[in-house]
Amino acid sequence: MAVDFLSDDNLDMVIQNGDFAVGESEVTEAKVILLSVPGSFLHHPFVGVNIRQWVGAPISPKERANMMREIKVQMAADGKQNIKFSGTGDNFSLLL
Numbered sequence: 001m002a003v004d005f006l007s008d009d010n011l012d013m014v015i016q017n018g019d020f021a022v023g024e025s026e027v028t029e030a031k032v033i034l035l036s037v038p039g040s041f042l043h044h045p046f047v048g049v050n051i052r053q054w055v056g057a058p059i060s061p062k063e064r065a066n067m068m069r070e071i072k073v074q075m076a077a078d079g080k081q082n083i084k085f086s087g088t089g090d091n092f093s094l095l096l
Contacts (some may be wrong), residue, residue, distance in 0.1 A: 032047070
């Protein structure tokens with residue numbers, strides 16, 4: 001279980017009692033990796049899946065396989081080893 005600063009659904013920091021809230025952050029970490037574009041982090045330029053490029057776009061089975069591979073590679077690089085996908089076709093969920 002990863003513990004770090006908490007953020008809300010918009011990735012804004014959560015403040016509690018005048019200080020940053022701290023708690024389980026694995027889902028937030030995964031969300032940041034999925035949404036980030038490679039090159040977004042100066043010291044880690046290869047981090048990011050840029051999932052927005054696939055949202056709502058037609059996707060071939062080959063592109064889908066590439067996307068799932070990229071997600072697994074990025075999550076593994078962050079220490080998330082047991083990544084599973086649920087669903088079929090264009091609708092699927094990432095299970096941490």
